[in-house]
Amino acid sequence: MSELSLPRSPSPSKAGFHLPRRTMLKGAAGAAGVAAFPGLLAACGDSDDATTDAGGTAFEIGNASGDLTIGSNYSNELPQAGLAAAAAAIPNADVTPVINEVDHNTFQENISTYLQNPDDIVPWFAGYRMQFFAEQGLLGDITDVWDAGLNDELSSGFKTASTGLDGKQYFVPWTYYAWGVYYRPSLWADNGWEVPNTVDDLTALATDMDSVGITPFAFANDGFWPAMGTFDQLNFRINGYQFHVDLMAGRESWTDDRVKEVFATWETLLPTHQADPNGRTWEEAAAAVVNKEAAMMTIGTFIGSQFPEDEIEDLDFFPFPEINPDYGTEVVEAPIDGWMMAADPANVDAAKEMLYHFGTGTAQDAYLAEDPSVVAPSGSVNTSVWSPLQNKVFETVQNAKFVTQFLDRDTSPDFASGVAGPRIADFLADPSSIDSVLEDMQSQAEVLLGE
Amino acid sequence: MATISPTKTPLKKGKPRRGKGPMALSGRDRTVFFLMVAVPTFFHVLLVWVPTLASIFFSFTDWNGIRFDSISFVGLLNYEQIFTVFERDFFQAALNNLVLLVFLFVGPTLFGMLLAYLLDKNLKGGRIYQSVFYTPVVLSLAVVGFMWQSVIYSTENGLATELFGGGEGVNWLGNQDYLIAFSDNLGISKNFIAILVAISWRHAGYIMVLYLAGMKSVDQSLRESAALDGCNEWQAFRHVLFPTLKPINVVVAVITVIEALRAFDIIYVLNTPRRTQVLSILTTNNLLGEGGGNVGRGSAYAVLLFLLCLGFVIWYVTNHYRESEL
Numbered sequence: 091m092s093e094l095s096l097p098r099s100p101s102p103s104k105a106g107f108h109l110p111r112r113t114m115l116k117g118a119a120g121a122a123g124v125a126a127f128p129g130l131l132a133a134c135g136d137s138d139d140a141t142t143d144a145g146g147t148a149f150e151i152g153n154a155s156g157d158l159t160i161g162s163n164y165s166n167e168l169p170q171a172g173l174a175a176a177a178a179a180i181p182n183a184d185v186t187p188v189i190n191e192v193d194h195n196t197f198q199e200n201i202s203t204y205l206q207n208p209d210d211i212v213p214w215f216a217g218y219r220m221q222f223f224a225e226q227g228l229l230g231d232i233t234d235v236w237d238a239g240l241n242d243e244l245s246s247g248f249k250t251a252s253t254g255l256d257g258k259q260y261f262v263p264w265t266y267y268a269w270g271v272y273y274r275p276s277l278w279a280d281n282g283w284e285v286p287n288t289v290d291d292l293t294a295l296a297t298d299m300d301s302v303g304i305t306p307f308a309f310a311n312d313g314f315w316p317a318m319g320t321f322d323q324l325n326f327r328i329n330g331y332q333f334h335v336d337l338m339a340g341r342e343s344w345t346d347d348r349v350k351e352v353f354a355t356w357e358t359l360l361p362t363h364q365a366d367p368n369g370r371t372w373e374e375a376a377a378a379v380v381n382k383e384a385a386m387m388t389i390g391t392f393i394g395s396q397f398p399e400d401e402i403e404d405l406d407f408f409p410f411p412e413i414n415p416d417y418g419t420e421v422v423e424a425p426i427d428g429w430m431m432a433a434d435p436a437n438v439d440a441a442k443e444m445l446y447h448f449g450t451g452t453a454q455d456a457y458l459a460e461d462p463s464v465v466a467p468s469g470s471v472n473t474s475v476w477s478p479l480q481n482k483v484f485e486t487v488q489n490a491k492f493v494t495q496f497l498d499r500d501t502s503p504d505f506a507s508g509v510a511g512p513r514i515a516d517f518l519a520d521p522s523s524i525d526s527v528l529e530d531m532q533s534q535a536e537v538l539l540g541e
Numbered sequence: 542m543a544t545i546s547p548t549k550t551p552l553k554k555g556k557p558r559r560g561k562g563p564m565a566l567s568g569r570d571r572t573v574f575f576l577m578v579a580v581p582t583f584f585h586v587l588l589v590w591v592p593t594l595a596s597i598f599f600s601f602t603d604w605n606g607i608r609f610d611s612i613s614f615v616g617l618l619n620y621e622q623i624f625t626v627f628e629r630d631f632f633q634a635a636l637n638n639l640v641l642l643v644f645l646f647v648g649p650t651l652f653g654m655l656l657a658y659l660l661d662k663n664l665k666g667g668r669i670y671q672s673v674f675y676t677p678v679v680l681s682l683a684v685v686g687f688m689w690q691s692v693i694y695s696t697e698n699g700l701a702t703e704l705f706g707g708g709e710g711v712n713w714l715g716n717q718d719y720l721i722a723f724s725d726n727l728g729i730s731k732n733f734i735a736i737l738v739a740i741s742w743r744h745a746g747y748i749m750v751l752y753l754a755g756m757k758s759v760d761q762s763l764r765e766s767a768a769l770d771g772c773n774e775w776q777a778f779r780h781v782l783f784p785t786l787k788p789i790n791v792v793v794a795v796i797t798v799i800e801a802l803r804a805f806d807i808i809y810v811l812n813t814p815r816r817t818q819v820l821s822i823l824t825t826n827n828l829l830g831e832g833g834g835n836v837g838r839g840s841a842y843a844v845l846l847f848l849l850c851l852g853f854v855i856w857y858v859t860n861h862y863r864e865s866e867l
Binding site: 097199202205206226228311312313314365366367368369370374504507508512515516519520523526530533534536537538 | 605606607608622625626627629694695696697710712713714715716717718725726732812813814815826827829834835
């Protein structure tokens, strides 16, 4: 049974579902796959060695002691067990983690109030949303934690996502999942369908799917966030990463011809999608994929939570196909959850040591052992026990030139949920209204993003 | 409430009351009197007037709700933006509040009255019908929203879809097309009608119980004499029964206005489908939530809702006193 539908995209730390552990044979193949990214593997230093190089910084591993309060919104069963295991795995036995758990959505809704009087370390999102609080002076600078070894543990893309607008680090990445086009390989094999590389391939494939009576795309937009996923994919495939980021930040205009082209392309693809998405929950749409009534869905890895446990191995994804050859498929959307330090924590040494620990493979392995529905960013996590789906997510993100977070994480939340979501819904209800919808969006963006 | 003062004492001012004035009270009585006035007044001011005045104050500011030193005065900017940049949201919300009010007066009230009238006939199994119609009233509107969303209005397999869809999926809550359009961006949308139906499922039961209680207390001899005088069913209802229900009508009117203006939960839990927002939703969305919010604009929406409420409060107060003076 699914949860109540919500007005925002799921957090990696929220969903939580079981994936089968891979066999030894698959493990070997997976390891070979990872070896294709030597840069990443080379970056995986032994964490203990790394810290010894960190002389001169204020922070040293092993000095901390006492109680450490950890704020948690990991309120669902699997994430909850994972966090407890990861925190308990801290090598320094003198630090006693105290986890203060709040219901996931309550935490989300009250984050501004909570940050006035937070726990020592705090869960949150990478990128824009972290930067917003860092700018308000609500977060503690943890650049020394990164210098103490996380620089070796985590790749530069993750470091960028953890860096505030002032160039300092405020965040330790922890888990993520990937958006893409998810499908059931068995259905595709039965029909002889192949993964499309370009949008033209996709259109041709959709015609084929229609002819055998299967809806190409399951599509939902209840809560007004699911369709943002399709918008993001189309926008960075057509206009590239930089335009997408600038549009989200209010530096480009929604009435720009490039945005209109995105919606024009979307309109041509709408007949391949389930009609009337605005009243459908993503779980209902996912059920169409599970039941093989629809061939695929643009969604995140969390679609796995809708699969029966014995069928989950029949779930795979591919990046949204290329539209503009200039940009290919170089961008992938992967929302990252992680940890931040309060501006003035009660136990600063323990907070930094725990954050350092959370950035290492030891903690992330412990977490994933309980909640294998997501992927961890540390270069030293043990990918050989991961499922094929986890490895695919990992490889796709490692291969990507740019990583975006998702529309409702890449811009201010009031613009995302108050303007972008409802206006995209207006477009889906009546595509011919797009010009007036975009003018309205732009005038509101100027107010909300200009503030 | 239900009884009309036989002495016709004006409530407002004028003639001194009989008996001793407050000055004649003993010291202890005076203390009790003082406490009984002061304590409720203190809480009323603290919990009602302070927040109200604070909202009015904040509506002239720009503040993200995080630190007090970041408040800045912007004059009427929030109101100006509501009536220009956010006009689509605002006018649709205000219209929905009014539609809800009119609808609750017409739909569930008449239906509830009809149910009460029928149940008052002492039908066989009347108690069972009564329980069935009353059961939804014990549910919160939020729960009603979840139930209707998943059981009745589910696009693929809801009860309403099965009954009226003719084998096709029906997009009940997502269909934002206007049933009655006043302009391109203002009208009564189909999904709002769907929500109104869900609201009346609960509200009609409430009205039914109120009227049923009223009808049960009507003197049986009135009906008998009406029957002897040769009234038909409609005449008996219109000229005999209905006038005796006047006190109930006042209660129903008050409840309906309150329900219409505070409407929030059912729409909020349904994730506010397009064009179904009401003013309280706009207020909440601007004040609460993840981003620190827009306290200034949220407060401005709250002030506008307050002014709307004030209109009805004034209407009610003047009406109520006029009736008391009859």
